[in-house]
Amino acid sequence: MPKVGMEPVRRKALVDAAMRVIGDHGSLTVTMSEIAKQAGVSPALAHHYFGSKEQLLIETVRVHLQRLRDSVVTALREAKSPRDKLSAVIRVSFQADQFAPETIAAWLAFYAEAQRSEETRRFLVIYARRLHSNLVANLKALCLAGDAARIAEGAAAMIDGLYIRQSLRSAPISTEASIALTEDYLTTNLNALKG
Amino acid sequence: MPKVGMEPVRRKALVDAAMRVIGDHGSLTVTMSEIAKQAGVSPALAHHYFGSKEQLLIETVRVHLQRLRDSVVTALREAKSPRDKLSAVIRVSFQADQFAPETIAAWLAFYAEAQRSEETRRFLVIYARRLHSNLVANLKALCLAGDAARIAEGAAAMIDGLYIRQSLRSAPISTEASIALTEDYLTTNLNALKG
DNA sequence: TATTTTTGATTGACTGATCAATCAATAAAA
């Protein structure tokens, strides 16, 4: 079995396993054993590559935010007009894998963790800021800067809120309905400014 | 010290202590010792009265949702018109103690816990439904039922979203700004329907 | 009133389980 160059393979497997276990469990109180088992290696190996459980979890949130970022970048590139770019940002936020119950459970756990882990908090703040600035940048092409900031704040809150409500799985909202609601928020606000 | 009739006093002290410790800690991974210490009693006594840590935590969320409910009921009674009642619901959601960082941290922890504890989830679902139905009931007096449901969904999501964003403490939004944003959402939507 | 009994309140000490982290040992490539 021992071949050279396993490090990146194992790191990825462990990070993916962590996300899955956290999502299933709906909490960050997961054991290294569970994660390692899910990744098909021994707990000791997880420590070998990550040093500590905390580091593995931080790496996990970092990697997944990076993937989310990549999705946004791609979607933004494909959209042409500012209005299309706004829709693209919304669409990515609610895309299937992001809106899956286990993914939401995992994000929720990370948000809670951010209360204690400064590093986790920093990553989430960066994500929040990026969402906000993506929205503002494109809104500015459609309305005044002051209004853009306000509408972006509202839209970002609505997106996050739809997520957290989804996590309760009571009266679950479909992806389409979530997108429609957020789109509607933008449209109504922009129209109100014109009128 | 041992006087009769301490049970209600201790239960209350422990529930309050739990909320404080959870808020400080920003997580439900708090020890019975911490909670008991905060309440000024021994860990054994906490077990004596609550049977288990889980029961104490469930009781904690139950008690605090009950308090929130009482605030809403009072505020609704004081408001006369449907539009005023909508404002009252919003105002209570963001009232000072609810919007304090530790309180938000605690709620976030409970949302995460709901992924695992069916009982915690049930309480939070009830709260979410109540918020929704309070909004719908009063919106129906101002627009069609279908629009009322949609607007209520959006407003509830926005309220929850403003909470979760507050938990990150990056670009913190003031109570007033949060209220204004939600009020604005309602007003803009209702106006759009008239126009 | 004085004395005894009962009962609720309370804790320190203990147990058993869990888990992160370590480490020495092994196996296979280079």
Place this chain on the structure above:
DNA sequence: TTTTATTGATTGATCAGTCAATCAAAAATA
């Protein structure tokens, strides 16, 4: 032979939960 990958076994710490013992108020009884 040196280096990299890997694990089983172990350790030390933490914690929920238990239990037997103590203490003092209240209730019953003399």
